[in-house]
Amino acid sequence: xxxxxxxxxxxxxxxxxxxxxxxxxxxxxAPRKPxxxxxxxxxxxxxxxxxxxxxxxxxxxxxxxxxxxxxPSPQSEKILTSDASFIAQCKSYIEADVQQFRWVLGKSILTxxxxxxxxxxxxxxxxxxxxxxxxxxRIVCWRPPGSDDIGASFLFGQHIPKLE
Numbered sequence: 065x066x067x068x069x070x071x072x073x074x075x076x077x078x079x080x081x082x083x084x085x086x087x088x089x090x091x092x093x094a095p096r097k098p099x100x101x102x103x104x105x106x107x108x109x110x111x112x113x114x115x116x117x118x119x120x121x122x123x124x125x126x127x128x129x130x131x132x133x134x135x136p137s138p139q140s141e142k143i144l145t146s147d148a149s150f151i152a153q154c155k156s157y158i159e160a161d162v163q164q165f166r167w168v169l170g171k172s173i174l175t176x177x178x179x180x181x182x183x184x185x186x187x188x189x190x191x192x193x194x195x196x197x198x199x200x201x202r203i204v205c206w207r208p209p210g211s212d213d214i215g216a217s218f219l220f221g222q223h224i225p226k227l228e
């Protein structure tokens with residue numbers, strides 16, 4: 065599928081094959097151009113695939129801008145008593161991070177925002193961290209109105225009141 069790129073190999077393996085490459089170079093020789101654009105196309109294609117994978121794995125819902133998310137604390141939002149299925153979706157969405165970093169989830173609150181739909185906020189503690197400094201760690205999870213996508217923000221060391 066991919067063809068070897070001799071010019072790319074020289075650039076990446078120069079340290080290993082430095083003496084051989086130096087012997088071949090002439091003092092006044094102009095740098096050689098690639099014999100084909102296939103090498104360039106292969107490298108460009110791999111870079112494009114990497115960018116697509118990064119975008120596909122982002123933690124934002126498809127319709128939301130990457131810089132838009134609910135506030136860390138509720139702002140004129142209606143407080144809801146419960147929506148067990150949404151909270152379960154949020155917990156499932158953040159579960160890998162919570163387990164990997166051994167965060168301890170604390171108090172939470174569920175609200176409805178006109179702009180962001182359902183919003184679940186939960187405070188969490190880091191292992192071995194003291195909460196004496198007055199800083200709060202919070203996860204904000206939301207589902208925009210009319211969507212099944214979930215978004216999440218992980219906020220560390222915020223100067224906000226703890227959830228009651």
